Amino acid sequence: xxxxxxxxxxxxxxxxxxxxxxxxxxxxxxxxxxxxxxxxxxxxxxxxxxxxxxxxxxxxxxxxxxxxxxxxxxxxxxxxxxxxxxxxxxxxxxxxxxxxxxxxxxxxxxxxxxxxxxxxxxxxxxxxxxxxxxxxxxxxxxxxxxxxxxxx
Amino acid sequence: xxxxxxxxxxxxxxxxxxxxxxxxxxxxxxxxxxxxxxxxxxxxxxxxxxxxxxxxxxxxxxxxxxxxxxxxxxxxxxxxxxxxxxxxxxxxxxxxxxxxxxxxxxxxxxxxxxxxxxxxxxxxxxxxxxxxxxxxxxxxxxxxxxxxxxxxxxxxxxxxxxxxxxxxxxxxxxxxxxxxxxxxxxxxxxxxxxxxxxxxxxxxxxxxxxxxxxxxxxxxxxxxxxxxxxxxxxxxxxxxxxxxxxxxxxxxxxxxxxxxxxxxxxxxxxxxxxxxxxxxxxxxxxxxxxxxxxxxxxxxxxxxxxxxxxxxxxx
Ligand SMILES: [Zn+2]
Numbered sequence: 001x002x003x004x005x006x007x008x009x010x011x012x013x014x015x016x017x018x019x020x021x022x023x024x025x026x027x028x029x030x031x032x033x034x035x036x037x038x039x040x041x042x043x044x045x046x047x048x049x050x051x052x053x054x055x056x057x058x059x060x061x062x063x064x065x066x067x068x069x070x071x072x073x074x075x076x077x078x079x080x081x082x083x084x085x086x087x088x089x090x091x092x093x094x095x096x097x098x099x100x101x102x103x104x105x106x107x108x109x110x111x112x113x114x115x116x117x118x119x120x121x122x123x124x125x126x127x128x129x130x131x132x133x134x135x136x137x138x139x140x141x142x143x144x145x146x147x148x149x150x151x152x
Numbered sequence: 153x154x155x156x157x158x159x160x161x162x163x164x165x166x167x168x169x170x171x172x173x174x175x176x177x178x179x180x181x182x183x184x185x186x187x188x189x190x191x192x193x194x195x196x197x198x199x200x201x202x203x204x205x206x207x208x209x210x211x212x213x214x215x216x217x218x219x220x221x222x223x224x225x226x227x228x229x230x231x232x233x234x235x236x237x238x239x240x241x242x243x244x245x246x247x248x249x250x251x252x253x254x255x256x257x258x259x260x261x262x263x264x265x266x267x268x269x270x271x272x273x274x275x276x277x278x279x280x281x282x283x284x285x286x287x288x289x290x291x292x293x294x295x296x297x298x299x300x301x302x303x304x305x306x307x308x309x310x311x312x313x314x315x316x317x318x319x320x321x322x323x324x325x326x327x328x329x330x331x332x333x334x335x336x337x338x339x340x341x342x343x344x345x346x347x348x349x350x351x352x353x354x355x356x357x358x359x360x361x362x363x364x365x366x367x368x369x370x371x372x373x374x375x376x377x378x379x380x381x382x383x384x385x386x387x388x389x390x391x392x393x394x395x396x397x398x399x400x401x402x403x404x405x406x407x408x409x410x411x412x413x414x415x416x417x418x419x420x421x422x423x424x425x426x427x428x429x430x431x432x433x434x435x436x437x438x439x440x441x442x443x444x445x446x447x448x449x450x451x452x453x454x455x456x457x458x459x460x461x462x463x464x465x466x467x
Contacts, residue, residue: 113277115258119235138258139279142343 014040014062016084017074022046024078025057031073031150032059032066040064073106075099076148099145101127107134108149114139123151156451157264157271161282162318166325169289169299171456175446176290176439178459183441186464188217193448194247195221196239197274199255203415203437204274204283208251211444216464220247237266244269249451270451278314284414285318287443291436292371295410299326303368307333307361308375308395308420310340315414316375317344320353330355331369335391337382361395367404372397372430374413374420399424412436 020028025046029035034042041062050056065085066074074081075097085093105122115138116123124137125148133142161169193212197205200223209219220243236254240263243250250267252260253274260273260280275281293299304323306316310332320330330348332340332355340357348355358365366372377395382388397411397420410432413421417433425431449459 111257113255113257115236115254115256115262115276118256119237119262121237121262136258138261139277140257 011060011062011086012089013087014060014064015066016061016086017059018056018082018084019050019053020057020059020078020081021053022055022057025059027077028057028059028074028081031077032061032070034059034061037061037064069105071097072100072103073150076103076106076145076150079145099127102137103127103134106151107143108151109136109139109141110143110147110149111136111139111141114141155264155270156453157260157267157273158282158447158451159261159264159271159273160280160318161285162280162321164322169322169325172286172443172446172450173290173293175450175456175459176286176442178456178462179442179445180294180439182462182465182467183214183445184466185214185462186216186466187449187454187459187462188212188215188452189464191217191249191452192247193217193219194243194250195219195223195274196243196250196252197221197223198225198236198259199253199275200224201253201275204253207437207440208272208274208283208444208448211441211448214441215445215448217448221251236263240267240271249448251448272447272451278312281314281318283440283444283447284315285322286447287436287440288315288319288373288412288414289322290443291410291412291432291439294439295432296370296408299323299328301327302370303329303331304371304373305331305333305366305369306340306373306375307397308377309338309381310334310375311338312381313375316340316373319373320344321347324351324353328353331365332357333361333365333395335377335387335395337384337387337391338377361401363401363403363405366401366409367406369409370406372405372409372411374411374417374433376416376418376420378418395420397421397425399428402428402430405430 043060045058047055048058079099081097083095083097084091103125107123107125109116109123125134126137128135133144134148135142195205195208205223212219244267249270251272251274254276257277257279260271260276264271273280273282296302310316374397379388409430411430413433415437
């Protein structure tokens with residue numbers, strides 16, 4: 001526990017993504033292109049004890065503050081992770097990442113006959129309530145969030 | 153600028169549907185006018201559909217508009233790799249409105265988001281075909297005098313038939329009772345039944361298709377049962393004749409009951425029925441003209457009031 005606290009506390013400025021399910025950690029790393037970041041200090045923790053989800057992963061990135069678009073992408077891969085923003089060693093914000101009502105350019109449409117797979121354009125998906133499914137703005141195909149594939 | 157495109161009528165309010173029906177009524181009274189004189193209507197058919205194209209082009213021509221476009225994607229740039237966007241942007245420079253049919257789902261929605269002129273969806277893959285729905289609604293209204301509280305029987309391919317799906321959704325404002333009659337393989341998909349439940353639409357599923365069942369119908373909406381829709385051809389052979397409408401089956405029908413069909417038919421309505429007073433599919437097709445005149449005018453921002461006070465009427 002102490003070590004984990006240290007991990008977070010050691011950050012002067014940056015972001016901590018906490019409560020990531022372990023099997024999603026590397027997806028998060030690649031989604032945020034952290035594997036291509038050769039500038040900022042990045043700490044990746046795996047199989048850490050969590051009261052909330054058993055074992056968890058954590059990703060800590062110095063000097064990085066994520067854009068809304070990046071957070072929206074994150075929300076599709078791993079809903080309910082905790083995002084902690086740190087400035088001058090202080091936690092200035094701590095929130096759960098939630099999926100927005102509309103996802104633009106994030107989720108791939110599985111319908112090969114959808115216009116969005118045949119034109120140079122961004123996909124648009126709407127979060128349907130109360131089902132929690134994602135519906136393609138163009139072809140109306142619905143998918144479960146867990147099946148969502150991220151656009152590249 | 154307000155986007156006046158027509159992509160789907162699933163989102164239209166009751167009020168908007170009734171408004172468009174009144175507009176279509178005006179065109180039924182006087183289909184020949186010079187209301188669109190000086191305007192250019194483009195019909196872009198990325199997928200051939202002679203009936204729909206002729207209906208739209210007649211609608212435009214009878215209102216005095218000029219028509220440009222293509223009927224066959226093979227002669228257009230699409231095959232040379234031009235994007236839909238580029239084609240739409242190019243044609244928007246020439247035309248005041250674009251009527252488009254496309255084999256890809258969502259094509260009309262996308263076009264409506266990028267085009268500076270209004271788009272009318274004349275069918276986008278398996279997705280939407282709002283002008284067909286509009287003419288169906290107009291025909292139901294015309295024959296029944298109302299859209300409210302009707303018993304509408306949908307027969308045949310209820311799985312892939314987009315016309316029956318659009319009709320079902322558009323009727324949600326009018327307290328209908330739907331009756332589904334289809335082979336098991338082509339039954340109404342579960343999510344449309346969910347849609348019915350969510351919107352308080354009653355529906356009944358029938359195993360039989362006979363005079364007794366038909367006796368409850370205000371509208372008998374027939375569709376094609378196509379061989380290629382079946383994964384099991386044995387099943388097709390077993391059921392194919394069960395959904396054919398024959399004259400004796402109309403013995404107990406309500407006098408006001410009308411038979412509709414989106415056409416073309418194959419053999420699902422026997423020819424002897426064509427002369428029966430219940431048959432209405434050819435008038436239904438004719439209504440496509442008036443419905444499309446209304447849709448073109450509405451998309452161009454012409455109001456019902458302007459149409460009612462139109463001084464350009466020829467006949
Ligand atoms: Zn799609």
